[in-house]
Amino acid sequence: xxxxxxxxxxxxxxxxxxxxxxxxxxxxxxxxxxxxxxxxxxxxxxxxxxxxxxxxxxxxxxxxxxxxxxxxxxxxxxxxxxxxxxxxxxxxxxxxxxxxxxxxxxxxxxxxxxxxxxxxxxxxxxxxxxxxxxxxxxxxxxxxxxxxxxxxxxxxxxxxxxxxxxxxxxxxxxxxxxxxxxxxxxxxxxxxxxxxxxxxxxxxxxxxxxxxxxxxxxxxxxxxxxxxxxxxxxxxxxxxxxxxxxxxxxxxxxxxxxxxxxxxxxxxxxxxxxxxxxxxxxxxxxxxxxxxxxxxxxxxxxxxxxxxxxxxxxxxxxxxxxxxxxxxxxxxxxxxxxxxxxxxxxxxxxxxxxxxxxxxxxxxxxxxxxxxxxx
Amino acid sequence: xxxxxxxxxxxxxxxxxxxxxxxxxxxxxxxxxxxxxxxxxxxxxxxxxxxxxxxxxxxxxxxxxxxxxxxxxxxxxxxxxxxxxxxxxxxxxxxxxxxxxxxxxxxxxxxxxxxxxxxxxxxxxxxxxxxxxxxxxxxxxxxxxxxxxxxxxxxxxxxxxxxxxxxxxxxxxxxxxxxxxxxxxxxxxxxxxxxxxxxxxxxxxxxxxxxxxxxxxxxxxxxxxxxxxxxxxxxxxxxxxxxxxxxxxxxxxxxxxxxxxxxxx
Numbered sequence: 001x002x003x004x005x006x007x008x009x010x011x012x013x014x015x016x017x018x019x020x021x022x023x024x025x026x027x028x029x030x031x032x033x034x035x036x037x038x039x040x041x042x043x044x045x046x047x048x049x050x051x052x053x054x055x056x057x058x059x060x061x062x063x064x065x066x067x068x069x070x071x072x073x074x075x076x077x078x079x080x081x082x083x084x085x086x087x088x089x090x091x092x093x094x095x096x097x098x099x100x101x102x103x104x105x106x107x108x109x110x111x112x113x114x115x116x117x118x119x120x121x122x123x124x125x126x127x128x129x130x131x132x133x134x135x136x137x138x139x140x141x142x143x144x145x146x147x148x149x150x151x152x153x154x155x156x157x158x159x160x161x162x163x164x165x166x167x168x169x170x171x172x173x174x175x176x177x178x179x180x181x182x183x184x185x186x187x188x189x190x191x192x193x194x195x196x197x198x199x200x201x202x203x204x205x206x207x208x209x210x211x212x213x214x215x216x217x218x219x220x221x222x223x224x225x226x227x228x229x230x231x232x233x234x235x236x237x238x239x240x241x242x243x244x245x246x247x248x249x250x251x252x253x254x255x256x257x258x259x260x261x262x263x264x265x266x267x268x269x270x271x272x273x274x275x276x277x278x279x280x281x282x283x284x285x286x287x288x289x290x291x292x293x294x295x296x297x298x299x300x301x302x303x304x305x306x307x308x309x310x311x312x313x314x315x316x317x318x319x320x321x322x323x324x325x326x327x328x329x330x331x332x333x334x335x336x337x338x339x340x341x342x343x344x345x346x347x348x349x350x351x352x353x354x355x356x357x358x359x360x361x362x363x364x365x366x367x368x369x370x371x372x373x374x375x
Numbered sequence: 376x377x378x379x380x381x382x383x384x385x386x387x388x389x390x391x392x393x394x395x396x397x398x399x400x401x402x403x404x405x406x407x408x409x410x411x412x413x414x415x416x417x418x419x420x421x422x423x424x425x426x427x428x429x430x431x432x433x434x435x436x437x438x439x440x441x442x443x444x445x446x447x448x449x450x451x452x453x454x455x456x457x458x459x460x461x462x463x464x465x466x467x468x469x470x471x472x473x474x475x476x477x478x479x480x481x482x483x484x485x486x487x488x489x490x491x492x493x494x495x496x497x498x499x500x501x502x503x504x505x506x507x508x509x510x511x512x513x514x515x516x517x518x519x520x521x522x523x524x525x526x527x528x529x530x531x532x533x534x535x536x537x538x539x540x541x542x543x544x545x546x547x548x549x550x551x552x553x554x555x556x557x558x559x560x561x562x563x564x565x566x567x568x569x570x571x572x573x574x575x576x577x578x579x580x581x582x583x584x585x586x587x588x589x590x591x592x593x594x595x596x597x598x599x600x601x602x603x604x605x606x607x608x609x610x611x612x613x614x615x616x617x618x619x620x621x622x623x624x625x626x627x628x629x630x631x632x633x634x635x636x637x638x639x640x
Contacts, residue, residue, distance in 0.1 A: 031518070239491045241481035244470075248478050251467030258465040259479035260450065318469040371469060371518045 031371055033312030033320050036363050037327035040310065040356075044331050048338040057341040060206040060216045070333025071226035072281060074326050076304035077311070078226075078233045079277030081325035083270045084308050085237070087250035087317030088137060088144040090271060092129075092151035093304060096278035097285070097297025098159040100126050104283060105172045105292035106163065108179070115175075116184035123279050129155070130275030134268035152301065160294045176290030188225075188280070189287025191218030222284040226326075229277065234322040246270070250317025306353060307332050310360040314368055331356070379441075380405050380573050381426065381457075381542060386435035388421055395421040398435070399599050401592055403542060408564060408574045410584040412617055413594035419577050422594065423544050426575065427459040428452030458540035462547050464531040468520035472512055475519055476501040476534050504533045508563045525556025529563045536567060543567055544575045549583045561587045581617065585610045593617060 029035055048057060056062045076093055083090055103122035107113040113121070133151055137144045163170055179185035194217055200206045201214030208214050237243040248256035249263040256263050278297070286292045311328035313320025332353075339349045381403035388396040396418050403409050413419045424430045425437075428446030437444055439455060446452040449459070466475050477497050484493040498515040505512050510529050519527060528548050535543055545564065549557040564587050567574050578584050584591070591608065593600040593616055600616060 235489075239486075239494070240489070241483055241492050244474055244478060244481050244492060247470050247474060248467055251469045255463065255465040255467055256478065258449075258461070258463075260453075261479040314469075318467060368469075371520050 031367065033367070034324040034327065035312065036360060036367075037311045037324045037331060040360075041327045041331050041334070044334050044338070048334060048342070052338055052342045055341040055343075057338060060214075062337075062341065064216050064220075066333045066337035067223060068220055068333075069337055070330045071220075071223040072284070073300075073303055073307055073332050074226045074329035075222070075229055075277050075281050075284075076300055077307035077325040077329045078229045078322055079270075079274035080301075080304040081308045081311065081313055081320055081322050082233055082237060082246060083267075083274050084305070084313045084315065085250045085317060085320040086246045086267050086270050087253060088134075088267055088270070089148060089305070090133065090151075090274045091145065091148040091301045092133065092155055093274055093278040094297040094300035094302075095152050095155035095159065096126060096129065096275055097282045097300055098292075098294055099129075099155045100275075100279040100282035101286045101292035101296050102159050102163050102172065102294065105175050105286055106166050109172060109174060110167055115179045115182040119184050119188075119283060122283070123276065126275040126279040127272050130272035131268060133275070134271030137271070138264040138267055156294075163294050170294040171291060172293075173291035175286055175292065179287055179290075185287045186221075188221055188283035189290075190221050192221065192224060194218040220284070220288065222281075222288070225280055225284065229280070230322060230326050237322055242266070247318060250319075252318070303332065306357050309364065310356060312360075312364060312367070314364055315361075319368065319371070328360075379403055380439065382436075382438040382441070383426075383432075384436040384438065386425065386432040386437060388425055388430055389433045394597055396425070396432075397597050399594075401599070401602065403573045403575060404590075405541065405573045406568055406571050407589040408568050408576055408587050409590045409592065410588035411575060411577045411592050411594065412579060412581065412584060412613065414579060414617060416596070417594040418597040419594055420546075421597075423459065423546060423575070423577055426452070426542075427457060427544060456539060456541035457544065458535035458538070458542070459544040460528070460531045460535055460546065460548065462550065464527055466519060466527055466531060469518055471517055472505070472515040472519055472522075472530065473497045473501045475530065476504065476515075476537070480538060500537065504537045505530060508533045508536075508566055509559070523556055525552050525559045528552070528556075528560050532560075532563050532567065536570070536572065540572060542573045542575065544577070546577050547579075548576070549578065549580060557583055579617070581610055581614050585613070 057066070080090065080093065100122045103125050104115075104118045106118075107121055108115045108118040129151070133148060136142070137147045140147075160170055163172065176189075179189065197206065197214045197216055197218050201208045201212070206214055206216060237246060245256070245261045245263070245266045248259075248261045249266045253263045278300075281300075282292075282296065285296060307328035308320065308325045309315065309328070310331060311321060311324030311326070313325065335352055335356075336346075336349055339346055339352075379402040381401075383399050383401040386396060386399045386401075387394070399418075399422060401409075401422075411419055411422065421430065425432055428449045428451050431445060431447070444455070446455070446457075452459075465478075467478065470478070473494065477492075481492045482497055482500075483490040484496070485491075494516075501515045502512050508529050510526055510533070519530065522530070532543065532545070532548075548560050548564070552560065561583060564574055564576060568587075568589075576584060576588060585605075589605055590602055591605070591613060592602045593613070595617075603613075
């Protein structure tokens with residue numbers, strides 16, 4: 001009996017070998033979701049190194065400039081990426097940025113709350129809205145496109161209406177003074193490595209102003225948050241059981257449910273995570289600039305989705321990568337700032353963005369066909 | 376310990392005024408392939424859903440290991456060792472073999488303060504589980520979208536077996552498959568039986584069922600026509616009972632009529 005099974009195995013083995021074509025490394029790489037955005041980022045760097053190499057784009061302050069822009073978008077893209085892999089969208093993240101900014105500024109400036117408490121309040125509020133958003137999508141089975149589009153308008157409208165109601169203004173400034181000495185505020189608006197950068201300036205490795213202070217004083221917390229969230233989210237997605245549930249929920253929610261994956265919980269929690277990311281973005285902006293404005297975050301939801309799609313995620317869910325989304329955000333930041341540095345008209349940025357998006361989607365479609373074996 | 380792992384005694388199932396199943400008697404034995412045959416609308420789906428814990432019987436007794444049992448959910452049935460592989464297989468095409476194999480039941484290991492999905496061990500188990508079913512996976516991290524329908528069916532079966540199924544219910548496993556792939560799936564069914572599992576094979580294709588089955592139960596319009604051992608019944612007899620001998624005779628007469636018309640034309 002055992003020998004007969006063994007021969008059967010041998011037959012299966014040999015037939016499998018003859019049936020499966022061996023694939024080159026290039027083709028194997030092609031099935032990686034990150035490939036497009038990583039190679040895109042390399043191309044973009046080469047392009048601007050040639051075109052704008054002497055414009056200061058790759059000086060210390062230039063690097064800080066585009067990496068901050070990339071990090072800001074990257075934070076949003078990380079949340080949007082996990083959500084998109086789980087098969088859903090959130091169009092309300094842009095509005096959430098404005099709303100969260102007001103939720104942390106108004107209590108601190110007008111109601112006399114300590115700043116740390118206002119920040120906690122904003123995060124709690126954002127998570128609750130994310131929960132509600134997810135709950136409606138999961139319970140009604142409506143497309144998240146429609147539900148979150150509704151929230152896009154509801155939140156933006158609320159932001160303007162409530163800030164006028166409480167403050168009579170749509171721009172609330174003076175947060176910096178209030179946040180003086182607040183540790184939680186510093187965790188979003190502060191910088192790290194300041195002594196390291198002044199040492200670099202002393203040694204003469206980075207440029208200084210006339211008074212001897214370095215041109216770059218430290219790494220803004222937004223970059224730190226970006227890196228922490230990227231590493232954390234990527235780890236969770238690829239190496240944990242919850243990560244497998246994210247892929248399963250987006251790949252085929254019915255199949256996932258049938259084998260016991262709590263797809264509803266997964267999706268709701270990711271709507272909450274997206275809202276969390278939008279609030280981190282808002283906090284970094286509010287405490288860096290010292291003000292909140294009702295129109296903050298306009299169109300950011302689309303930029304985040306573009307970064308995620310450039311990063312190789314499928315709009316239909318089940319496939320994508322946090323690393324890819326981060327490189328998508330990097331391309332975004334480098335091109336946006338690069339066009340500024342080269343002195344070209346910034347309108348060209350949008351043209352580039354649109355073309356980039358189209359190329360990415362076509363490329364992703366091709367990849368999906370390869371992965372699923374369909375034509 | 377009873378001779379039978381599952382036993383249905385006069386089980387009926389009604390949906391409002393509709394009688395989906397009436398007085399079904401069935402015995403399932405470990406190490407046997409029990410084939411459930413019936414045309415469309417015969418009540419096969421209702422019966423397997425009753426066995427799988429989706430529906431509770433409206434009347435009658437459901438015994439597992441000779442004890443009366445009632446499952447309130449498919450999860451209950453699964454925990455008791457009754458695994459069902461439906462036609463959609465509950466697989467995700469974009470995910471890898473391993474991720475599919477462990478979907479919803481991921482094995483974890485400690486990594487510092489975190490508990491992580493143990494991919495290396497999972498790859499090994501998935502590969503071994505499939506090899507045992509006679510399928511060689513080159514790369515368990517490869518998405519299953521490129522696998523054939525038969526291989527996917529085998530993956531779903533191997534997964535059910537690995538997670539401790541004692542009774543394996545297969546819903547039309549060969550319905551959408553070609554001849555060779557069907558043969559592979561039937562081989563896997565035979566291997567599952569050799570491992571001592573009870574397999575309930577639902578099909579309307581007698582030619583697929585006959586070589587591998589030990590017992591046949593025929594359903595027609597919600598009623599059981601009876602259960603036969605393979606030694607007691609021939610393929611042709613089953614086919615005739617399934618189609619209802621009368622209807623087949625009518626069909627033959629009609630076809631003969633067509634042939635006559637063609638000749639005269």
